[in-house]
Amino acid sequence: MKKLSNLIVICAAVILVCVDVSAQDAWMFRGNPAHTGVYAGPGPRNLDSLKWKFSTGVYMISTPAVVNNTVYIGSTDGRLYAIDAETGKQKWAFKTAARIASSPAVSGGLVYFLSYDDTMYAVDALTGAARWKFATQGEHRYTATHLHGTLPKHEAMPDMYDTYLSSPAVWKGIVYFGSGDGNVYALDAKTGKLKWKFKTGDVVHSSPAIYNSTVYIGGWDTYFYALDAVNGRLKWKFKTGDDPEIHNQIGIQSSPAVVDGVVYFGCRDNHLYAVDAGTGKEKWSISNNGAWVITSPAVINGKVYYANADGTTFFEVDAETGKILYSMKKGSWYFFSSPAVAGNMVYTANWDGRLFSIDLSTHQVTSIFQTEASRKNISKYVKPDNTRNFGAALENGKEYFYDLHVRALGNIWTMGSFLASPVVVNNVLYIASMDGNLYALTDKSHK
Helix, strand or coil: CHHHHHHHHHHHHHHHHHHHCCCCCECCCCCCCCCCCEECCCCCCCCCEEEEEEECCCCCCCCCEEECCEEEEECCCCEEEEEECCCCCEEEEEECCCCCCCCCEEECCEEEEEECCCEEEEEECCCCCEEEEEECCCCCCCEEECHHHCECCCCEEECCCCCCCCCCEEECCEEEEECCCCEEEEEECCCCCEEEEEECCCCCCCCCEEECCEEEEECCCCEEEEEECCCCCEEEEEECCCCCCCCCCCCCCCCCEEECCEEEEECCCCEEEEEECCCCCEEEEEECCCCCCCCCCEEECCEEEEECCCCCEEEEEECCCCCEEEEEECCCCCCCCCCEEECCEEEEECCCCEEEEEECCCCCEEEEEECHHHHHHHHHHECCCCCECHHHHCCCCCCCEHHHHHHHHHHHHHHCCCCCCCEEECCEEEEECCCCEEEEEECHHHC
16 A cells, blocks of 8 residues: 555656746756757757747847747747747746846746846746746856956956856756856755855856756856755865956856766857866866867767857867867857757858758758848958958957947847857757847648
8 A cells, every 4th residue: 555655655756847837948048057069859950940039129148948839938028938839929027136146947937037136036937927036146257457468457356258147957956056256055945045155266157967966057257166055065166267467268158068978168268178076186178279169068968068258160079088079160159059960961150150950870960040140231240251240249349448348249230140049959059149039940841
């Protein structure tokens, strides 16, 4: 009788899980707690059919979560939106006091996300009603003097390329995330009560991956951390590169992926790293000739997929050795958006406002989706030889002044740049753009 009772409890738990998240749902950033960037089921071979688009009218940096036929996404208008995945119609919106640049996680009927108003929120996934909120010690971007060599040389400047907030990961009833206050937090998922926090040396905007009861996360203090998921104690930390003069080649914006006991992550010191998940010992690293690695890698079948920023190159790498198996230079501007794998396809997008679908077996680009903003404005910021025209973005300013650099990014983003990452659910690809739109794309043959 006891065995039957236990079986009933187990079956009930399984039913609850199935109601909450189906096999193909993308319920957190990079698809799962290990942040592999791999999505269940096939993906569209050709991005030639616009199923729908949803507009907020302002920059969209957040990557969507898709659960139970609902798309959840944050916007820089300060709202978290719930959108019907079939029709693109809004179900509800939850308003915060500042922009949302983190990607939501959905678990146990709640949606978790971080806002620039210094708060982690949990809202009801069906209604958008607030369930709890947790105040951090203050969100802000990484700050340094003479940043990227800009003037005034001695002025502390927020990094204009520090575009993301940490996206929460949920594991065994705990919500994990990093903060601009320098802490990594673990909260009770039901109540928002603090379980532990770990202090790093600077801003933490990388998103945590969870593997083997360990939290893996990088910081702007040049260290990558492995923390005990239960109590927050440091297991090990790994040092990346320094750049004390202009603070350009420094810090970890990339979020890690953990597969088969190895952690893969990128760094602004121009390296992609593979580190033993148990010991923190480096297995291999790839130099990208000065190009940042902001993207979070996707890992599957012994291959690592990533792209570098100003190198504008997409790579397939042997996960065991770090040997580059294939590379493809696409676009003229930066890759910040992280690649997504679904079935035999990989998808990667950049600041040109172009999204590429690539067949993994042939390495052929099967289609390119381009935003209307890109078609309209790309000629302003891309030269005829397909190289960047940063001078035009700077409005041909002769002085490399901080304010001009900030304004230049705004000019570049008028191409409908992709900073958010693609997500694939039920053969539909979802991606948000700096043109203010969330796109749902599929293959005409699967309409």
